[in-house]
Amino acid sequence: MADKTITCKDCGSEFVFTEREQEFYKEKGFDNEPQRCADCRKKRKQQRNNNNRGFRR
Template sequence: MTGAEEVFEDETLVCKECGNEFVFTAGEQKFYKEKGFMNKPKSCKACRDAKKNAGRAPREYFITTCAECGGEAKVTFQPSSDRPVYCSACFEARKNAQ
């Protein structure tokens, strides 16, 4: 059967870290295949994220005023007075308008 697309189905796995069940979705399986990953994940997303963030300093946020709507904007960089800063909603709206 050439040219047939492989069919993936959601699969329930058990996390080696916390012992909880998690779903290895069809979409994730397709992504793994496309990237050439040979093994299924051994940890759930929460445990993978916790491991990835372990030892990292917590992210610092800065609160400023949105240049578009005047609302609160929470950003991960120190705002400077020479460049406008937008809240998430206004940033998305501007990005989609381009």
């Protein structure tokens, strides 16, 4: 396995999906490669967390 360069589907920047990250994904049973860079994944997670706060009882 070699490092892969992937284009983020949100911001369009390129990021490297390292060999080590690929091994981690495989160990966890993830079938798909990441589609977003680390910054966009972080922003998306924050948005989901903020949206979910309003629905807690």
